[in-house]
Amino acid sequence: MRVNTYRFRDTWLLSAPVPAVFDAVVDVAGYPRWWPDVREVSRLDDDTAVLVCRAALPYALTIRMRRAEEDPRTGRMRVHLSGDLEGSLAAVVLGQPGGTRLEITQQVLATKPLLRTLSPLARPVFRANHALMMRRGRRGLQAHLNAAGAR
Incomplete structure (x- = not known):
């Protein structure tokens, strides 16, 4: 595996029904309302958006x-990523007692020159930055779902 290739697996446990979680996750344009590290979203067409993300480290990632795939019946969704990260992100929402489990898998190649250059040394820092972004995303989504009355 190349040093600038990353695989992330995250599980978000949310106290909200599957349809509410699914709808919030596929509404990419709404991410800045609840995910503090998604700074900007620009819709290009019905299937494509450009996101600008920045967590704790002093750089932003621009990702198309x-x-x-988007199937509310099975709870599956998948997007292709390009830009500062190349690869894919897949997710599935599954019902569980008391709410929903959102399983997220990302397989990406860091193409931003800064990340490619620093990956050999800063890989653990990049992974920690990603983990922080995902924690804040889960908390933000739960707060968003609570405010919307999704129980």
Whole structure:
């Protein structure tokens, strides 16, 4: 595996029904309302958006997301990523007692020159930055769902 290739697996446990979680996650344009590290979203068309993300480290990532799969019946969604990260992100929402489990898998190649250059040394820092972003995303989504009355 190349040093600038990353695989992330995250599980978000949310106290909200599956349809509410699914709808919030596929509404990419709404991410800045609840995910503090998604600074900006620009819709290019019905299937494509450009996101600008920045967590704790002093750089932003610009990522183009193109919908590849979105099936509310099975709770599955998948997007292709390009830009500062190349690869894919897949997620599935599953019902569980008391709410929903959102399983997220990302397989990406860091293409931003800064990340490519620093990956050999800063890989643990980049992974920690990603973990922080995902924690804040889960908390933000739960707060958003609570405010919307999704129980």
